[in-house]
Amino acid sequence: MPARTIAFLDEVPAPLRQGLAQLRDSLGVPDVFEESVLTEAERAAAGVRLPDRDLTEVPFVTIDPEGSVDLDQAVHIARDGDGYLVRYAIADVAAFVAPGGAIDAECHQRVETLYAPNRRTPLHPEVLSEGAASLLPDVVRPALVWEIRLDAAGAPTASTVARARVRSRRQYSYVEVQGLLDGGTAEDVLVLLAEVGRLREAAEAARGGINLGVPEQEVRVAADGSWTLEYRTNLPCEGWNAQISLLTGMVAARMMLDAGVGILRTLPPAEDYAIDRLRRTARWLGIAWPEQMGYPEFVRGLDASVPREAAMLNACTTLFRGAGYDAFTGGAPRGAEHAAIAAPYAHVTAPLRRLVDRYAGEICVAVCAETPVPGWVLDALDELPSEMETSSRRAGRYERGIVDLVEAMVLAPSIGREFTGLLIDVDPDRTAGRLQLREPAVEARVKGGRRLRLGTEIAATLVAADLVAGKVEFRVFAD
The missing domain is CATH 2.40.50.140 (Nucleic acid-binding proteins)
Structure with missing residues (x-):
């Protein structure tokens, strides 16, 4: 299925209220936070201790969809000799969430933020996720700051992560960034984002990684309040921004594998029969796929703006089934690669919205500091893979169910x-x-x-x- 981007609306149209309520009930989507969780969150927001290391003079910026307030990441890129220094600040959620406390327990029930057209169901109380822990502009925040040095080709040569206080200088939307780049008026960090992003895309192609450019199905609200559905392709800057997150996840995975402790995001390689099925699909669609051409090269040549090729990209999503998580201690696991990325990979860049990132981030901080991994992290590793996989299935059904309801509403008069x-x-x-x-x-x-x-x-x-x-x-x- 195409990916879905959910727009927000103050009021749910009356025809959909029963369907949305039934969908939430059927999937066990949580409602409001209990008072004990909110009280603990208010106390944590008011009493957070900032790290001693001060990086507030680094001009970080955030780049997110328009209207976002739960900002997990802020980026800064500078030239470093012939290469680059990428600094990536990630919201330090562990600074606000006490292990074993009320927020922590609630997070293990929710596992990830869920999105709907009229509301988001956050992983953390809004006082944290949209306030004290979010990397909003012009405020000082605790963060885990990744420092990744790249050579002239964009390959990582050294990396570390440690706690620091940061201050984002500006919150950009994707549309703003693309407009500034296209108009030649972008500041240096955005110019370097494009430069490094292209290098990382080239590296992805060279190692056989796959990034499906499937058109997104967007729920939009028209001027008269009616809902519509549109397809759109991602802007180039969205891909470049995603490459920084992918880079960080790959560096984190290598760090944990070398240390023999961690949790990875995994995807098994596609079976030969699945590739053969896609080749038959390409023939049915009238799309040339030479025998000597591999799957990654074929996918990169597809154009999502062409209906038949968009249909082919849709069919290619079947190879992404089977993704999971692999937690390990005492040594690196076998078969830890993420087949679509063509490298080991870990989720570490979205802790406000995804539970596992808080744990993986803490492991990497401990590894870099050469200190023991916290006991609360190790205690959770056995259950985290199943928690994340169960939640991912629920999120997918919720997202698909919402779009199904909107499609029904849009089409009902016809x-x-x-x-x-x-x-x-x-x-x-x-x-x-x-x-x-x-x-x-x-x-x-x-x-x-x-x-x-x-x-x-x-x-x-x-x-x-x-x-x-x-x-x-x-x-x-x-x-």
Whole structure:
């Protein structure tokens, strides 16, 4: 499925309220924080101790989607001889969360922040995630600051992480950054972000890494208050910014593997049969895939703005199934690579929104300081993989369920109308599949009165749009 970006709205449209409530209840999505958690968070926000190391003169900036307030990362990049010095400040959540306390216990229930069109369900109370722990501009915050030196080709040569106090100078949105870069008026840190980002993308290609440019399906609110769905491709600066996070996660993974203790994000290599299936899909879609061309090279050549190639990118997401977490002590595990990244990788850059990052960050700080890993971290390692994997499944179902409901609401007035779309998936018996419409930006189940062929453009009639269950169905009637 395409990735989803959820826009926010003050009020849920009345037709969706029952469906959203039913979805949250069915998945056990938590509601408000208990008073004991809020009290502890207020106390932590008021009494946090800042680190002794002072990096407030480093002009960090944050780069996030428009309107974000839970800011995990701030970046600064400088030239360092022929190479670069990347400083990446990560919110120091452990400075606010006492091990075994009320916030900690609640975090192990929530595990990650969940997003919906009308609200976010945060991992931490907002007084922390949107306030005292967030790397908001012009305020001093505790952070874990990664310092990663790169050579002229963008390859890491040395890295460390330690606590420090920081102050972000400016909060940028992706649109702002891209506009400044395109207009030639960007400040040095943004120019170097683009420079290093391109080098890291080249390194990713060289090692066989894969970054699917699947179009995002966005929930938007129109001027009249109605909801719409659109597809969009990411801006180049989003990819460059993501490369800094990937770089940090790869450095963190290597650090933990060398120390023999840690927790990694893993993805097994694709099986030959899965690659063969994708080659057949490419043939059905009429996309050339030479036998001598490997999967990573093929994917990098696809253009998400071309409907058939977007459908191919959608099919390629099947190779990303099976992702998990691997915790270890007493030595490095085998098979610890993340197949899509083509390197070992760890989650360390989003502790405000994801539980595991707090633990992995603490391990890396201890390794660099040559001090023992805290006992509260080691005690949690056995359960963290299952906690994260269970939460990831819930988050995926929640996100997909919300978009299903919005699709049903957008389409409900058009029952009986014929739409044109591209068949991006077909069941083995070819009597049903998934249809991607151009307008509105909807993917939906389609059943055929005749045998369906992958990659063909067809006309189908909308026959169902259930605003409670979030079910949309199209039908192709026999000629």
